[in-house]
Amino acid sequence: MIRSLLVILSVIFISSFCSTQDNVAWNGFKVKKKINQKLLLDVTPILRLHQDLSEYQNSSIDISLNYTFKPGWSVQALSRTWFMPDRSDRQFFWVDVAHTWKKEKMTLKNRLRNHRAFDIGGFIDNDYLRYMLTYVPTTFSRWSPVINLEPWLQFNGINDMTRFRTEIGGNISLSDSWKLLLMYRRQDELKVNAENDLNMAVITLTRIL
Numbered sequence: 001m002i003r004s005l006l007v008i009l010s011v012i013f014i015s016s017f018c019s020t021q022d023n024v025a026w027n028g029f030k031v032k033k034k035i036n037q038k039l040l041l042d043v044t045p046i047l048r049l050h051q052d053l054s055e056y057q058n059s060s061i062d063i064s065l066n067y068t069f070k071p072g073w074s075v076q077a078l079s080r081t082w083f084m085p086d087r088s089d090r091q092f093f094w095v096d097v098a099h100t101w102k103k104e105k106m107t108l109k110n111r112l113r114n115h116r117a118f119d120i121g122g123f124i125d126n127d128y129l130r131y132m133l134t135y136v137p138t139t140f141s142r143w144s145p146v147i148n149l150e151p152w153l154q155f156n157g158i159n160d161m162t163r164f165r166t167e168i169g170g171n172i173s174l175s176d177s178w179k180l181l182l183m184y185r186r187q188d189e190l191k192v193n194a195e196n197d198l199n200m201a202v203i204t205l206t207r208i209l
Helices: 002-016
Strands: 022-034 039-050 055-070 073-083 090-103 106-118 128-136 143-154 160-173 178-189 198-208
Touching: none
Parallel strands: 022 198
Antiparallel strands: 022 039, 039 055, 055 073, 073 090, 090 106, 106 128, 128 143, 143 160, 160 178, 178 198
């Protein structure tokens, strides 16, 4: 099953190189620490490559706290500091509310994210309200496929949906303390900057403490 997933993701990503948009890789290493039964801390540095994966683009670090306040319901606060090589660094702060529903091996998750950006050094980053639907059709012994759909509602005087992300991939359990996420992400810009559509390979290795 894992081999089949790798083949499918490889075909999707390689075929995307035929498009005229840039192809980007997000490479992350996540450390997860369970503070108590309800509180979870994540720290994730991310390295990005662009120009069809040939050049360093930028890097960032995510720090998040996730709190489960009742079965199936959680809130999360996430800070992302983006280190830019050719401009002022970027800073984001996001607040999520999520609900997870499970039946046997299937999972549905709904997440609402208030995406706030700080304008630094004369550069303006947009604010959004983001909704993500996550569908995990089944879970096998060592891996689970996942599909994410995420529309972005932009503020800043636009007040319209200007971005849509589609993700398909899978989570692989390497051991009890090591996990691997392999994901193809398609990001479409709607109405604003439509020429900036992106294909992304998202690879995240997770260490659970």
